[in-house]
Amino acid sequence: MIKVIATNYLKQEQEEAFNPLFRELIAATRKESGCIEYRLFKKPDEKGVYIFIEEWExxxxxxxxxxxxxxxxxxxxxxxxxxxxxxxxxxxxxx
Amino acid sequence: MIKVIATNYLKQEQEEAFNPLFRELIAATRKESGCIEYRLFKKPDEKGVYIFIEEWExxxxxxxxxxxxxxxxxxxxxxxxxxxxxxxxxxxxxx
Structure with missing residues (x-):
């Protein structure tokens, strides 16, 4: 098992442009075999920080x-x- | 729901002293109501870094x-x- 924390630093003011990209990536990735967890989180106290927490076989x-x-x-x-x-x-x- | 990433930086050479403390903390915490996830991870490429990934109601x-x-x-x-x-x-x- 491999756990991954992937942290992205993005221009928050452009979230309407990248949010759909995140949704598409999440939906496609969760269909992959061997993908145990693939979730995206935001930091309420730090705008523009997007953290994937993932788990792979x-x-x-x-x-x-x-x-x-x-x-x-x-x-x-x-x-x-x-x-x-x-x-x-x-x-x-x-x- | 609240997700928590808590990163600890410890003296790796003393892990025999703190490992049992981690185990005790994990066992007791997982019994708490409202605790959805409470897992501890290490970084193979960075000794002494211990990362809790937690989820709370x-x-x-x-x-x-x-x-x-x-x-x-x-x-x-x-x-x-x-x-x-x-x-x-x-x-x-x-x-």
Whole structure:
């Protein structure tokens, strides 16, 4: 199992342009086999910060996700609204 | 619903001292009513970083958690091993 926290920093004032992109990415991704969790969160106290919390069965399905048509098409479109680069944290569960 | 990402920065070499504290805190917390998720993760590529991903029904149960006997007793004990202060992000789900 791989847990991912991916944090996006975007121009909040343009959310009407990127919100539909997020919705499309979420809907398509949740259909992928091996995708256990794929949820997007906002920080009420910090505008423009969008945090994906994801869970994948293994690295192979995560790699497949990042090579998928919807990911490779939509992520660059969302990237046009960034204020700084996305950060990605790959985590393993504490045992 | 409230999602929480709480990141702890600890002296990795002393994990045998704080691991049991984490386990006790996790076991007690998961019994709390209103606790939807309470999981701890490590970063394979960054030693000493311990990230709680939590989900709570509402702010009231989260407040109750942070005032609980186990939280108020264990968190300071874990804090003795910190290399820098914990960061806490309170999130709401993107709709």
């Amino acid at each position: 293994n690295q192979a399905v995560l790699d497949k996700h990042m090579a998928s048509e919807h990911f490779t098409r939509i992520i660059p479109q969302i990237g046009k609204f960034k204020t700084k680069d996305m950060t990605i944290q790959l985590l393993e569960e504490f045992k | 509402n702010q009231a149960v989260l407040d109750k958690h942070m005032a609980s006997e186990h939280f108020t007793r264990i968190i300071p004990q874990i804090g003795k091993f910190k290399t820098k202060d914990m960061t806490i992000q309170l999130l709401e789900e993107f709709k």
